[in-house]
Amino acid sequence: MKVDLTTRIKGLTFKNPITVASGTFGTTDEYGRYVDYKKLGAIITKTITVKPREGNPMPRICETTAGMLNAIGLQNKGLEDFIIHKIPYFKKIGTPLIVSVAGETVQEFAELARVFEKHRDVVSALEVNLSCPNVEAGGVNFMKKQERILEAIKAVRQRTSLTVFAKLSPELGDVLEIAGKVLGEGADGISVTNTLRGMAVDIDSRRSKLAKDFGGLSGPAIKPVALRYVYQVKKEFKVPVIASGGISDVDDALEFLIVGADLLAVGTANFVEPRATLEILEGIKRFCAKQGIKKLDELRGSYRPCGDSKKGCHR
Amino acid sequence: MTKKIFDEKVKILQNVKVNQKYYKLAFASPLLAQKAVPGQFLQIKIGEGNDPYLRRPFSYYRTSGNKVEILYEILGRGTRMLSEKKAGETLKVMGPLGKGFTLTPKGKKRVLVAGGVGVPPLVFLAERHAAAYLLIGTKSKAEVMPKSELKNAKAKILYSTEDGSYGVKGRVTALLEKILKKEDPGKIFIQTCGPKKMMEAVIAIARKYGIDGEASWDENMACGVGACLGCMVETRSGRMRACADGPVFPFKELVIP
Numbered sequence A: 001m002k003v004d005l006t007t008r009i010k011g012l013t014f015k016n017p018i019t020v021a022s023g024t025f026g027t028t029d030e031y032g033r034y035v036d037y038k039k040l041g042a043i044i045t046k047t048i049t050v051k052p053r054e055g056n057p058m059p060r061i062c063e064t065t066a067g068m069l070n071a072i073g074l075q076n077k078g079l080e081d082f083i084i085h086k087i088p089y090f091k092k093i094g095t096p097l098i099v100s101v102a103g104e105t106v107q108e109f110a111e112l113a114r115v116f117e118k119h120r121d122v123v124s125a126l127e128v129n130l131s132c133p134n135v136e137a138g139g140v141n142f143m144k145k146q147e148r149i150l151e152a153i154k155a156v157r158q159r160t161s162l163t164v165f166a167k168l169s170p171e172l173g174d175v176l177e178i179a180g181k182v183l184g185e186g187a188d189g190i191s192v193t194n195t196l197r198g199m200a201v202d203i204d205s206r207r208s209k210l211a212k213d214f215g216g217l218s219g220p221a222i223k224p225v226a227l228r229y230v231y232q233v234k235k236e237f238k239v240p241v242i243a244s245g246g247i248s249d250v251d252d253a254l255e256f257l258i259v260g261a262d263l264l265a266v267g268t269a270n271f272v273e274p275r276a277t278l279e280i281l282e283g284i285k286r287f288c289a290k291q292g293i294k295k296l297d298e299l300r301g302s303y304r305p306c307g308d309s310k311k312g313c314h315r
Numbered sequence B: 001m002t003k004k005i006f007d008e009k010v011k012i013l014q015n016v017k018v019n020q021k022y023y024k025l026a027f028a029s030p031l032l033a034q035k036a037v038p039g040q041f042l043q044i045k046i047g048e049g050n051d052p053y054l055r056r057p058f059s060y061y062r063t064s065g066n067k068v069e070i071l072y073e074i075l076g077r078g079t080r081m082l083s084e085k086k087a088g089e090t091l092k093v094m095g096p097l098g099k100g101f102t103l104t105p106k107g108k109k110r111v112l113v114a115g116g117v118g119v120p121p122l123v124f125l126a127e128r129h130a131a132a133y134l135l136i137g138t139k140s141k142a143e144v145m146p147k148s149e150l151k152n153a154k155a156k157i158l159y160s161t162e163d164g165s166y167g168v169k170g171r172v173t174a175l176l177e178k179i180l181k182k183e184d185p186g187k188i189f190i191q192t193c194g195p196k197k198m199m200e201a202v203i204a205i206a207r208k209y210g211i212d213g214e215a216s217w218d219e220n221m222a223c224g225v226g227a228c229l230g231c232m233v234e235t236r237s238g239r240m241r242a243c244a245d246g247p248v249f250p251f252k253e254l255v256i257p
């Protein structure tokens, strides 16, 4: 049985919902030996900043229970390098490209949007990274940070008509509240969740296991939290959602689809299983065929909520 | 330049303790065995589930025909679990990864300096290509490799132990300096792998004598294929990925903090 996996988001068409989470799939063809990039529904790039960034010192990663902490610090070669060297590569591949962007100032967010607007032939959408836990916002307080995020989204919206996703995490405050606000400023959809800030201590040296006090937690450990955010954002706002957070196998992917996710971004799992994306894709097809599901949209958002009944949801 | 990398499910042939420090694990895989060079490594998924979650990097210790061996030390949860695996159990193994050692530095006498988990790749190197010396530093006699494990190494093997219980007492770097004093520095090429402090001291000595060489610079790794940017090494051409651009780097390239 042929299963229709087509995923439509605001005029964009993806042949399937499987994509890769920003920063977990290299900068160009690192996984080309394992994965035919043409088979992916979309590709999300490592976050691009206007100026090149060196990132943090070592160690940048350490394993924690069912996941890992990272403090990469948005290392990337900057906007110009991306335009010159990466855009032609992705153009050749032809898979819809979602460019992840982050600015250090509102002006930089605006600049990124302005430049990518000119590459609409290759770029399908922007994912605005508002939530990298590894970049300090210059000591600004919480409210100030929220204000800046909203200004950033507004600036991006003014410069581009590309589809804009705001990438969030609970680091920014209440996810639903922020999601409501960024959608109010013109974001088309939400990407949840970025990593959750965490710590790991070496008990002998009593120092952090990373070169920073904190790192971003990713992997299976954060999946239940991510799933809940995707569910809540979908339910509350009914906007397109890119889901990430511990998606490692087909069952994880199906859970996210059932609560309504539009695109499924496989992240840390790529490091463990380079073919995780394609294995998940095959698994979804098998599941649908077995369940007699002809179109993925029949499954998407089919979650049966518990409701308020005193009897609970299993009766 | 797509180098061939394979991801194989392999069956463990042997997993035994060789001394107080090291375990040796062997498996058969033509694809993982045949093209590997000393200094390259494998990414091994130790458990099937989420514990441990990430793969762990291990150097090639030896290949012969279709057989691959690694030599490892228990340093944490993952390596402890690996040591509990029995022959017949399976592992997922990816490799060969990274760039290995230079095999034929022209007209030079090679001195290999190893410590800790840096011993396996240098024994492999000495088995493949004769070196003048293989210097190994350990804490005590208990960690000295059994003779049977070193019998094919084509080098004069000298040990230094910190407590003097075997070989020369002291650090391996003191042993290295003693040897260098007798040699023409222009004809020497050093290849080293081991704890960072040791490699830094080796490089400092090499610089003092004006000697060229290479170090296998290990960093914690997640992907092992250049995708996560977790394993960067400071070099004169900027930060490079230990897993994909290394792990072996020329002394000249390394910027030691």
Ligand SMILES: Cc1cc2nc3c(=O)[nH]c(=O)nc-3n(C[C@H](O)[C@H](O)[C@H](O)COP(=O)(O)OP(=O)(O)OC[C@H]3O[C@@H](n4cnc5c(N)ncnc54)[C@H](O)[C@@H]3O)c2cc1C
Binding pocket: A063, B041, B052, B056, B057, B058, B059, B060, B070, B071, B072, B073, B074, B075, B076, B077, B078, B079, B080, B117, B120, B121, B218, B219, B220, B221, B247
């Ligand atoms: C290219 C490369 C080749 C290696 N080759 C070998 C080898 O041939 N034999 C061997 O025994 N070990 C080797 N190592 C080290 C080995 O990967 C680690 O000992 C292992 O990952 C520890 O896993 P764990 O779960 O037991 O410990 P963890 O709980 O993950 O860590 C325990 C301790 O090991 C240290 N450690 C963790 N990862 C690394 C690492 N990548 N490199 C060095 N120390 C680390 C940690 O800092 C910590 O002190 C190599 C590492 C690299 C990067």
Ligand SMILES: Cc1cc2nc3c(=O)[nH]c(=O)nc-3n(C[C@H](O)[C@H](O)[C@H](O)COP(=O)(O)O)c2cc1C
Binding pocket: A021, A022, A023, A024, A046, A047, A070, A072, A074, A100, A129, A132, A167, A193, A194, A195, A217, A218, A219, A220, A222, A244, A245, A246, A247, A265, A266, A267, A268, A269, B228, B230
């Ligand atoms: C090593 C690493 C690098 C990452 N880099 C970025 C980044 O540059 N931009 C971004 O928006 N998210 C980044 N992330 C977050 C992921 O895109 C993803 O949202 C998060 O890891 C949760 O998904 P996962 O559990 O499947 O990995 C990174 C995550 C990891 C592990």
Ligand code: FES
Binding pocket: B220, B221, B222, B223, B224, B225, B226, B227, B228, B229, B230, B231, B241, B242, B243, B244
């Ligand atoms: S381990 Fe991921 S880039 Fe080296």
